[in-house]
Amino acid sequence: MKTLKFTTVISLVVILLSAGCQSKEDDTDDGSEYNRSELLVNYATNLIVPGYTDLEVKLTMLHTQVLDFNESPSLVKLDALGTSLLDAELSYQNCTSFEFGPASDNTLRSVLSTYPTSEMSIESNVSNGNYDLFSIGNIAAKGFPAVDYLVHGNQKTEQEILGMYTTNVDAAQRKAYLLAVVAQSLNVVSQVKGEWVANGYQQTFQNSNGNAVGSSVSLMLNSMVLDFERFIRDGKVGIPLGVRTLGVANPGKVEAYYSKNSLVLVKQSISAYKDVFNGIDQNGVNGSGFDDYLNFEGASTTVANINAQLESVLSKLNMLSGPLSEDVVNNKTQVQEVYNEMQKAIVLLKVEVPSALSVLITYQDSDGD
Amino acid sequence: MKKLPLLLLGAVLFTASCEKEETEPVVVAPQQPATYSFTNVSYDGQTDRLDMLAELTTEMKKPATGTSADAQTMLNMFANENSPFADGALNISTKQLKNKCYDGGGAAIGTSTFEYYINRLASISAISTGTWAPGTAGVSTSGSKAYYFDENGVEYAQLVEKGLMGAIFYYQISETYTREGKIGNAVNNTDVTVDKGTDMEHHWDEAFGYFGATVDLTEANYNDQSLRYHAKYAKKGSDAGLETVGNVMYQFIKGRFSISNNDYTGRDDAANELRKEYEEIMVTTAIHYINGSIANFGDDALRNHEISEAYAFIISLHYNSDKVISDADLALVKDLFRTDMGGQMVPNFLNVSVSTLNQAKDKLSEVYGLDLVKDIL
Numbered sequence: 001m002k003t004l005k006f007t008t009v010i011s012l013v014v015i016l017l018s019a020g021c022q023s024k025e026d027d028t029d030d031g032s033e034y035n036r037s038e039l040l041v042n043y044a045t046n047l048i049v050p051g052y053t054d055l056e057v058k059l060t061m062l063h064t065q066v067l068d069f070n071e072s073p074s075l076v077k078l079d080a081l082g083t084s085l086l087d088a089e090l091s092y093q094n095c096t097s098f099e100f101g102p103a104s105d106n107t108l109r110s111v112l113s114t115y116p117t118s119e120m121s122i123e124s125n126v127s128n129g130n131y132d133l134f135s136i137g138n139i140a141a142k143g144f145p146a147v148d149y150l151v152h153g154n155q156k157t158e159q160e161i162l163g164m165y166t167t168n169v170d171a172a173q174r175k176a177y178l179l180a181v182v183a184q185s186l187n188v189v190s191q192v193k194g195e196w197v198a199n200g201y202q203q204t205f206q207n208s209n210g211n212a213v214g215s216s217v218s219l220m221l222n223s224m225v226l227d228f229e230r231f232i233r234d235g236k237v238g239i240p241l242g243v244r245t246l247g248v249a250n251p252g253k254v255e256a257y258y259s260k261n262s263l264v265l266v267k268q269s270i271s272a273y274k275d276v277f278n279g280i281d282q283n284g285v286n287g288s289g290f291d292d293y294l295n296f297e298g299a300s301t302t303v304a305n306i307n308a309q310l311e312s313v314l315s316k317l318n319m320l321s322g323p324l325s326e327d328v329v330n331n332k333t334q335v336q337e338v339y340n341e342m343q344k345a346i347v348l349l350k351v352e353v354p355s356a357l358s359v360l361i362t363y364q365d366s367d368g369d
Numbered sequence: 370m371k372k373l374p375l376l377l378l379g380a381v382l383f384t385a386s387c388e389k390e391e392t393e394p395v396v397v398a399p400q401q402p403a404t405y406s407f408t409n410v411s412y413d414g415q416t417d418r419l420d421m422l423a424e425l426t427t428e429m430k431k432p433a434t435g436t437s438a439d440a441q442t443m444l445n446m447f448a449n450e451n452s453p454f455a456d457g458a459l460n461i462s463t464k465q466l467k468n469k470c471y472d473g474g475g476a477a478i479g480t481s482t483f484e485y486y487i488n489r490l491a492s493i494s495a496i497s498t499g500t501w502a503p504g505t506a507g508v509s510t511s512g513s514k515a516y517y518f519d520e521n522g523v524e525y526a527q528l529v530e531k532g533l534m535g536a537i538f539y540y541q542i543s544e545t546y547t548r549e550g551k552i553g554n555a556v557n558n559t560d561v562t563v564d565k566g567t568d569m570e571h572h573w574d575e576a577f578g579y580f581g582a583t584v585d586l587t588e589a590n591y592n593d594q595s596l597r598y599h600a601k602y603a604k605k606g607s608d609a610g611l612e613t614v615g616n617v618m619y620q621f622i623k624g625r626f627s628i629s630n631n632d633y634t635g636r637d638d639a640a641n642e643l644r645k646e647y648e649e650i651m652v653t654t655a656i657h658y659i660n661g662s663i664a665n666f667g668d669d670a671l672r673n674h675e676i677s678e679a680y681a682f683i684i685s686l687h688y689n690s691d692k693v694i695s696d697a698d699l700a701l702v703k704d705l706f707r708t709d710m711g712g713q714m715v716p717n718f719l720n721v722s723v724s725t726l727n728q729a730k731d732k733l734s735e736v737y738g739l740d741l742v743k744d745i746l
Contacts, residue, residue, distance in 0.1 A: 107663070109667050118502060120504075136718050136722070139503065244510065
């Protein structure tokens, strides 16, 4: 019995070993490996690093304007804050698919974009003036959504908001909180960019050019699919629409609720996603991307379908009038159509792409508890 | 110390007498099996307790799906009183979880603390049924997963389930079954009871019963076996290349084999090594869940759930008097996840940040020499 098992194990190992050798030989023999290094260099050099650089520029602008506003608050400066906030949020849409490596280590998404924000936590932090913005207790009291609330207020006139920073008893603390939140966002983005540029992650990323679990292609594809499924489809559209709440809409759970900019942000995220998929940089230059890799592997139909599907999502989004918080209540059918088109894209991205590229989607927790 | 030399001698004599040609005599010694395959193995009582904890856990997870958990039902399951189990065989079993649970006498987490968690879960889940937010107990979901947390982000279902795995299963193995009282030289290892072996053999088998493994479990096949409790979590270390599954199994097998062959040096070695290998399950699983909670930091449901898991495995480290980590270091790590409430340190994850999680991870990995694998656990 024991001997039998041992023999079985041995033969299994032998079979596995020879199988491993076989496929390796095949790969090198016909010399038909896609040049993944070129793809990784394009993503790192032309999309990821420039993406973080632009985001850092936009947040630096916001930070400067907060300092200026805090010095002498005015309606004009308040408006400028709103504009800079939107610029930074739009810029961030180009980076959401890169939540691995430095971004993941620094929990970039959690710092910048946890919504709905908690008015209660923010107000309590403002009034007691004592907070660690990195702690779990403040997970929903920071980043763009918190700035959105601090700058636009909940159903308040601009004059009333300005009063919160001038005549209100907690004015000084509110200014300090606004600055702390923006400074944290800027610092974390700079940290992430720094790890890519100065601390060598770019080289690490470009060198890890296989397609096994943990390789850069695998990290990036997992991050892209997760981004689309959980944060674009569910976060931006599905949850507000009520797909997780038996069809009961949650208008307060849209992104950028207070500024009513949610629709423009989701549109930007889809265009950005399409560019990332095709390896197109911010100047419109089309380099080596997942589209080319898939074409090489004979999956050109999948490429065409994904691009068509993303276009279809965009055209459905263009039929909405916004803000999304009102559309999920008054235009439910049309928002549902957006969601349905997104769902079709998920099937392509999560099933066809990984299978064509032999990359495993690993982000689902397999514990079952 | 008699059986083995006799056997060896017999083998030598036998071989020698048979050899006519001038070949070297072959010594045939009994060989330690690769799996836990011995005669007269039974651990029904342990299996009963494993099953009881499974039913208790199901009850504790009810609030995550919108039903409150009943305090009396859970306490009955803990003590096996008033026939609380769906599986009727457990109701008539003479076994129970509570009287095997470490009782810290107030100093460390013992029976009363688990009962406190159970009561608290029942009382808050009866009144706070909305969505979780910092400061508000409730349900948190992520995809198809749903968990119930207290206002501080603590999932009591995890603290109790994994905590009891530590305070009962691990504690019984490390403080009872691998010690003098159960396997010392004074314990009967001569009289064989059918299906149970000698007393000493039976005690060792009962330790194995708490592990939650199959008898066929090996390092090579752990992904294909139906494993429960610590056996299931031993996979975390093996997945990272530490061969935790194989090492724990080896010591269990070695201990039983040594006892059956009256090799008490082997037995004592196995007992000592088993405690160390088993301790590695706690620490590798804790680090695994810390890594998970960092990766999912922005997701309330996954993050709080994973920190709860990690914390429960960290508190489990306590239940072994030979543990590698010092009491001071263990308290330091625990305190990263606790706050002082009226002089009592209670779990509270609201002040936890990624840097706190990294501190805990680095401390554990430093103490246990896991720096090379800490990021892949």
